[in-house]
Amino acid sequence: GILGLAHLMAKHGQRYTETAGKQFIHNVAERHYYHLLRASLQLGKELGNAPWMHKTRWPEGWLPLDTSNRNVEKIATFTTCYDWEALRSEIVANGGIRNSVLVAHMPTETSANASGTTNGLYPIRELTLIKTDNHRVNYWAAPDGDRLGEAYQSAWDIPAKDMTELYAIVQKWTDQGISADFYRKVLGDASIESTELISDYLYRVKLGLKSKYYMNQKTSAGMRQLELNIPKARPEELAAAEHDSDCEACTL
Known part of the structure; x- marks a missing residue:
């Protein structure tokens, strides 16, 4: 990946x-x-x-x-x-090559934490994040964020159409699949209409995407947690904030 x-x-x-x-x-x-x-x-x-x-x-x-x-x-x-x-x-x-398959794009959460870089193909959510799992809390910052802060594009500002096109372009050069994450703001009384979900799904089919992974949502509850910045917040409370979790089935 x-x-x-x-x-x-x-x-x-x-x-x-x-x-x-x-x-x-x-x-x-x-x-x-x-x-x-x-x-x-x-x-x-x-x-x-x-x-x-x-x-x-x-x-x-x-x-x-x-x-x-x-x-x-x-x-x-x-x-x-x-x-x-x-x-x-x-x-x-x-008569062939050494490997039967070569590429599958995963979130690379563990590798991103270890190397201090950004996750896989994904845009960043924020310039700084609290990343949690069952074992640790990691305070993460985008590489060169102090210098490139304005150059980074937040995942929350990228429509599903553009995320679909990102994965479709990469799929052209991939012999397996992609853990394709999507991002959506759902603040206040906002909701996601079924017509939007259907439209997004049909566009993914049109471009030949093989899979979809997480639909990440930015909610008002998560925003309040970030503003409060409670130092002794429980893991389940931190989970409502902006973070990336470890997934044993998809780490590199």
Whole structure:
């Protein structure tokens, strides 16, 4: 998977909601997958291909690009930066690669905490967060937040449409799935209409997303907890504040 995309985008002045930002994400995802695939091919040459390689489509020269959703190309004008046909020919000549699968994008919560960077593909929620799980409380700050604070784009300001397009672009260069989080403000008496949920769902289907993970909501209760900043708040009270929790099934 990818770690720290939000930090990388902030450093380069890119935004999830702008065309240039989507093209930047496309380039990052292509570079990521290309070099992983080349590395797996080299390992296949040195150590042998994965067992049961004949049960996969790699020996035929399959690439995720071949079966990607064509509606993704309508999001923006994308260009490829690497010679995929040459790589395809090498894979066919080698009868496959060392790995049967290569990429699945997870939240990377444990890795983000350990390395002090941002979670996976996700935009940040706030410049500072309290991250909790059953074992610890971690006070987290966005990398270079003092210098790049205005360059970061909050997840709460990114519509579901743009988050869907982020995941669809990355899925083009992914042979497995994505833990696709979405974010929504539900403050005061606001509510989420069923028509909005249906519309968001149909757009995800249109762009070929394979899965959806968490629907994160920013509620008035959570905002009050942040304002109070109670030092002895119980874990269940902290859970109402802005935080990321650890998930044993999806950590890297």
